[in-house]
Amino acid sequence: MALDAEAPLLAAASKPDGAAATPRARNKYPFFCAVLASMTSVLMGYNVAVTSGAQIFMADDLGVSDRQIEVLSGAINIYSLIGALLAGWTSDRLGRRLTIVLTNGFFLAGPLVMALAGGYAALMAGRFVAGIGVGYALVIAPVYAAEIAPASSRGLLSSLPEIFINGGVMLSYVSNFVFSGLPVHLSWRLMFAAGVVPTVFLAAGVLTMPESPRWLAMKGRRDEAKLVLDRTSDTPAEAEQRLQEIEEVVTGGGGGGSGASVWKEAATKAGVRRVLSIVLTLQFFQQASGIDSVVLYGPRVLAAAGVTSNTLLLGLNVLFGIAKAGSILIAMALTDRVGRRPLLLASTGGMTATLLVLGSVFAVFAGAKDDAAVATVAVAVVVAFVCTFSVGLGPLAWVYSSEILPLRLRGQGAGIGTAMNRVISGVVTMTFISLYGAITMAGAFYLYAAIAAASFVFIYACLPETRGRSLEDMEELFHTK
CATH class of the missing domain: 1.20.1250.20 (MFS general substrate transporter like domains)
Incomplete structure (x- = not known):
């Protein structure tokens, strides 16, 4: 029965270009x-x-x-x-x-x-x-x-x-x-x-x-890759197209697998250097703009803004977590509709603005205690910062990095990008208290705002849109073949 049900779809996929194909619901x-x-x-x-x-x-x-x-x-x-x-x-x-x-x-x-x-x-x-x-x-x-x-x-x-x-x-x-x-x-x-x-x-x-079809093709297991693509594509025609694109990369030397070295290729290919630099820079900006300082030290930040109740501080910390998770859901819903680039630009622009406001709250009202208005503004701005981060730069740094790396270097390149992310996260989380002790809380957030602004410029100048492109098409876009 399953084969009979698929027959119309296969027939539609085989029609001439001028004939209408029967669409299938998203897989x-x-x-x-x-x-x-x-x-x-x-x-x-x-x-x-x-x-x-x-x-x-x-x-x-x-x-x-x-x-x-x-x-x-x-x-x-x-x-x-x-x-x-x-x-x-x-x-x-x-x-x-x-x-x-x-x-x-x-x-x-x-x-x-x-x-x-x-x-x-x-x-x-x-x-x-x-x-x-x-x-x-x-x-x-x-x-x-x-x-x-x-x-x-x-x-x-x-x-x-x-x-x-x-x-x-x-x-x-x-x-x-x-x-x-x-x-x-x-x-x-x-x-x-x-x-x-x-x-x-x-x-x-x-x-x-199922195993990744791209890994299977990279290992010469074409029939298994085709079976997986048939199960994971929206239409049989799309499965065939994906298989052809993967095979073109593999047979052209793009799926060499275990022998490929991201550093060796970066030394000889400008396209690989460009992709690797984008991955590393995105991961740097994701952490250097201070998100972990807010997430891990949120109660300390709000205490400095005048929130005095420990119970309230812990409750607000949960609020930040809910806001962060909820905003990522928005990013998930929009990334394939409006694209990566618009969300990244809106995110980094919003982060810059909210960090500037947060720094100004501490600069203008430094030393204010038990001021409910100041504390309320600080809470609102921190929530806004967490939301603007999570609707773009938070999830899309990973999305963009994983999809622009060529197949033969994807595992190694993702590992190197993740290493950059973890190093910067460690530096930020282990220096925040010393940082604001040296340059004040306002100075710390102004510094993070400057980094967020730099990330906006970088994304605007260096990142093309990738929405709707196949992973193999990325190699043409970034000249990494």
């Missing part, structure tokens, strides 16, 4: 595949943020010092570099699907070691393993989503990891709250252990997904 299958692959990002967000509440109980139970907590919390950005750099190599050799399974293995082992830890050394060992998983998740989920999706929905599907990361962060806050009433020696351990349970089921589910 839902690649959406479910991308969702399943992106669930690793939920685990990533959970593991990054769960220490925010667990650290209180670890300090009481194990006698961990504030300095040790600071290192434990911040070191995950450094550890993730290892995973980010290994992910490209692993995904090119084992495939995208098995690399996702491996990522879940890190998220199983790391939190489990921490949940059973009897001292600081074991905690750091578990954090190290989880950090490698973070690096892997940042690379492989966007790459798989971009490669499995048809052009009509690639922006939407490539945005899924970003929204799921924020979902994981919110779940970690829920976990902190749910287990906080238990005895000290159990509460923080269960916070970490809760992140272990989904990994086994998720890894099993990933094995039911």
Whole structure:
């Protein structure tokens, strides 16, 4: 019956150019595949943020010092570099699907070691393993989503990891709250252990997904690639076109796979240098414009603006998380309709404006205490900043980076871009307190505003629109063949 149902579609696809083709509704299958692959990002967000509440109980139970907590919390950005750099190599050799399974293995082992830890050394060992998983998740989920999706929905599907990361962060806050009433020696351990349970089921589910058709073609497995494309394209004609485009890249030397080196090609090909510089610069601006200073130090920022209630500060922190996640949903809905470039320009322009206003609030009202009006303005501006970041630069830095890299270099290039992202995130999060102590809170946000303005100029001058283009067409656009 299934073959009979497809017959009219195949017949329509084979009609002459002048004949009308019967359109098929947008294919839902690649959406479910991308969702399943992106669930690793939920685990990533959970593991990054769960220490925010667990650290209180670890300090009481194990006698961990504030300095040790600071290192434990911040070191995950450094550890993730290892995973980010290994992910490209692993995904090119084992495939995208098995690399996702491996990522879940890190998220199983790391939190489990921490949940059973009897001292600081074991905690750091578990954090190290989880950090490698973070690096892997940042690379492989966007790459798989971009490669499995048809052009009509690639922006939407490539945005899924970003929204799921924020979902994981919110779940970690829920976990902190749910287990906080238990005895000290159990509460923080269960916070970490809760992140272990989904990994086994998720890894099993990933094995039911198809492999990336581009990776299959790169390895010479054409028939398998065609089957996947038939299942993940909107029409049979589109599947055939995607296969032809992939084969042109592979047979032309563009899918050389394991032997290709992004640095070697960057030294000899101007197009590869351009793409790599765009990826690295986008990832730099995404973090250097200060989003993690607001997300991780939001209560401190609002306390400086005059919010005095700890309960209110924590409640507002949840509000920021909801605003961030909700704005990413808007980006997901718009990226394949209005395009990457307009959203990126609107985002960076809005970030610049809100950071300037926030800096001015601190410059004009420095020292004001218990001023409800000032605090209200600060809260509104911070929410606006988080929203403008998340509607564009937050998710689309990953989307744009994953789709402009040529097939043969996509795994390695995504790993290098992720490494840049993690390094800058680590620098920002570990210097914010010292920064505003040296140049004031107003000075810190004026500095971030200048960086956001520079990102607007960069996007306007250097980034062409990619909406609706196939991944193989990107090689023509950026001259990376």
